[in-house]
Amino acid sequence: MKTVVIIGGGITGLSAIYELQKWKKSHKSDVRLVLAEASEHLGGKIRTIKQDGFVMEAGADSIVARKMETMTTIEELGLENEVVFNATGRSYIYSDGELKLIPEDAVFGIPASIESLAKSTLVSAEGKVAALKDFYTKNETFTKNDSIGSFLEHFLGTELVEKQIAPVLSGVYSGKLTDLTLASTLPYLIDYKEQYGSIIKGLEANKQRFKGGERKFISFKNGLGSIIDAFEEKLDDTEILTKTKAVKIEKSKSGYQVFLDNQEIIEADYVVLSIPNTAAEKLIDDLELINEFSKFKNSSLISVYMGFDVPDSLLPSDGTGFIAANTDELSCNACTWTSRKWEHTSGSGNLLVRLFYKNSHPAYASLEKMEKEELLEMALEDIYKSLGITAKPVASEVTKWADQMPNYLISHPKGVESLESKLAADYPGIILAGCSYYGVGIPDCIQNGIDTARKIILTF
Numbered sequence: 001m002k003t004v005v006i007i008g009g010g011i012t013g014l015s016a017i018y019e020l021q022k023w024k025k026s027h028k029s030d031v032r033l034v035l036a037e038a039s040e041h042l043g044g045k046i047r048t049i050k051q052d053g054f055v056m057e058a059g060a061d062s063i064v065a066r067k068m069e070t071m072t073t074i075e076e077l078g079l080e081n082e083v084v085f086n087a088t089g090r091s092y093i094y095s096d097g098e099l100k101l102i103p104e105d106a107v108f109g110i111p112a113s114i115e116s117l118a119k120s121t122l123v124s125a126e127g128k129v130a131a132l133k134d135f136y137t138k139n140e141t142f143t144k145n146d147s148i149g150s151f152l153e154h155f156l157g158t159e160l161v162e163k164q165i166a167p168v169l170s171g172v173y174s175g176k177l178t179d180l181t182l183a184s185t186l187p188y189l190i191d192y193k194e195q196y197g198s199i200i201k202g203l204e205a206n207k208q209r210f211k212g213g214e215r216k217f218i219s220f221k222n223g224l225g226s227i228i229d230a231f232e233e234k235l236d237d238t239e240i241l242t243k244t245k246a247v248k249i250e251k252s253k254s255g256y257q258v259f260l261d262n263q264e265i266i267e268a269d270y271v272v273l274s275i276p277n278t279a280a281e282k283l284i285d286d287l288e289l290i291n292e293f294s295k296f297k298n299s300s301l302i303s304v305y306m307g308f309d310v311p312d313s314l315l316p317s318d319g320t321g322f323i324a325a326n327t328d329e330l331s332c333n334a335c336t337w338t339s340r341k342w343e344h345t346s347g348s349g350n351l352l353v354r355l356f357y358k359n360s361h362p363a364y365a366s367l368e369k370m371e372k373e374e375l376l377e378m379a380l381e382d383i384y385k386s387l388g389i390t391a392k393p394v395a396s397e398v399t400k401w402a403d404q405m406p407n408y409l410i411s412h413p414k415g416v417e418s419l420e421s422k423l424a425a426d427y428p429g430i431i432l433a434g435c436s437y438y439g440v441g442i443p444d445c446i447q448n449g450i451d452t453a454r455k456i457i458l459t460f
Contacts, residue, residue: 002031004456005258005266007246007283008274009037010044011442012434014231015073015449016272021237023457031460033238034266036258038245042232045404045435046442048223052395054307054352055223055345059401060442061336061354062086062217062224067443077230079220084344086217089320089337093122093167094330094386099322102168107210108186109168110152111160112203122164122325130157134200139193147410148185149177155199167323171334174299174358175407184408221344224442249283255429270429270456274449277436278403284427292422295415296436298403302357302367304379305338307395312339312351314389322386331367332382333358351389355379372398406436431455 004020006013017035024031041047045059065085074080092099102109105116117128134155142151148169153161166177173185182190192202203210220226232240241260248259255269273280281293321336332355339346339353346352357367357375367375375398383389416437423430431452432438438448 002269002460003255003267004031004033004270004272005246005268006033006035006272006274007258008044008272008279008434009035009039009042009240009242010274010434010445011046011228011231012445012449012452013037013044013272013274014042014228014235015446016274016433016453017238017449018231018234019450019453020456021235023453023460024237029460034241034268035235035238036241036244036246036260038243038261040243041228042240042242043225043228045401046224046228047399048225049397050223051397052307053347053350054305054339054395055342056305056307056338056352056354056395056397057219057224058303058397058399060224061338061342062219063442065216065218067441068218071443071446073446074227077227077234079226079230082220082222082226083218084221084342086219086341087320087343089340090318091168092316092319092322093164093325094322095122095163095325097329099316099319099386102164102323105207106164107203108172109165110156110189110203111200112207112210114200117160117200120160120164123160127157127159127163131160131200133157135198138197139190142182142190142193144183144187144190145181145410145413147178148180148182148189151182151190152177152199155193163325167325170360171323171356173408174301174405175409176360179407179409181408181410181412184412219342219344223344227442246283248285249430250285251427256427268429270431272431272433272452272456274433274452276404276434277406280432280436284430286426289419289422289426292415292419295411295418297407297409298436299405299407300359300364300368300403301401301405302364302375303397303399303401304332304355304357304375305395305397306353306355306376306379306383306393307339307346308351308353308389308391309394310351310389310391312337312346312349314351315340315387327362330382330385331361331363331378332356333361335382335386352395353383353387355382368400368402372396406440 047058049056103116111117196202245261250257258266277296320341323334324330334356336354433452
């Protein structure tokens with residue numbers, strides 16, 4: 001009998017073991033499937049909290065709709081009638097003491113037309129003239145392995161990138177644009193530059209790809225935790241061990257021994273490391289392997305939710321949130337107006353906001369040492385400065401994600417390739433999975449779990 005151990009009960013691990021269980025049932029196999037999760041709950045970075053009529057997501061808050069269109073996961077889990085879509089609205093950048101609209105005709109802050117560039121209130125006339133270089137300058141040196149920051153600044157100018165594009169892109173990809181590659185962020189930009197002679201023209205010609213309908217993100221009526229609950233309910237032919245941490249993996253005659261902190265030792269043919277790289281590197285006593293893991297970089301984040309006994313209508317009617325353009329004015333990097341973006345999160349229609357504090361901010365070193373009450377005071381100050389709201393919250397949730405947000409730096413693809421090669425050569429049967437390596441979005445993680453399971457199934 002074969003044994004597969006999945007270490008980590010986040011969305012990737014759950015997807016992997018669910019796919020393995022489907023094969024097990026259809027082939028009437030006796031394969032043993034075990035999932036070990038160190039925390040009390042499954043879900044990893046997906047965790048829904050309900051408090052005083054508000055629905056709050058401690059980690060991820062949505063799923064990119066277009067990435068789920070070709071997947072059957074939601075239907076298989078019986079969640080199709082629970083799906084909710086985001087309400088539409090425009091995003092702002094907080095700059096120079098006020099909220100300024102990100103031009104509507106823009107993709108990640110990058111103008112998708114000459115009109116969008118001309119109408120921007122975030123960039124000076126000189127900055128707009130500098131961006132016109134995009135229309136008459138050919139790409140002769142940049143490849144998809146180059147920095148997206150250097151690429152954009154070369155063709156669109158420093159001011160447009162710093163004031164309008166970087167706040168948006170850095171927020172999405174959790175890193176400085178100079179450290180991120182085109183390949184790991186927006187690889188199609190270089191294709192557009194080659195095909196249309198201009199990044200802006202390329203985005204304009206492909207608007208439907210990005211604007212395709214207003215429903216860009218999905219969640220569930222009872223929060224994203226519904227997908228975790230559905231997976232758990234379906235896993236009826238597996239062993240799910242919560243509050244059980246894997247502490248060591250050693251080679252054995254038949255494969256591997258997985259040592260758990262409950263003193264149990266599982267003999268495994270395959271081990272899937274569906275945990276952050278910072279946790280995975282501690283499991284195998286191999287200096288070369290530890291060195292490979294150390295090449296990956298992560299960032300930290302503090303999420304602060306606050307629910308108020310005031311109507312959501314106090315906010316600008318067409319907005320869903322803002323990004324802070326610089327580090328001098330606010331301590332937060334961004335603020336989502338959650339009750340505006342997701343109607344299901346506030347049954348009463350009262351205001352619910354979520355602020356993000358990232359370790360890229362100079363104030364983060366002091367913020368991470370603060371207790372909950374201190375962080376709430378800091379968040380209230382940011383809310384007052386940006387939105388003018390003086391009310392005290394009636395509900396709140398503070399979550400710290402220390403070194404849990406993967407950074408896909410320029411060296412990332414080579415790092416993954418090198419680590420995979422090392423494992424294949426010295427530890428066949430131990431497989432990497434999860435967002436530390438293969439994509440941070442929920443659909444990416446689900447697909448990675450499916451692919452990981454199928455890789456194992458091919459060897460049965």
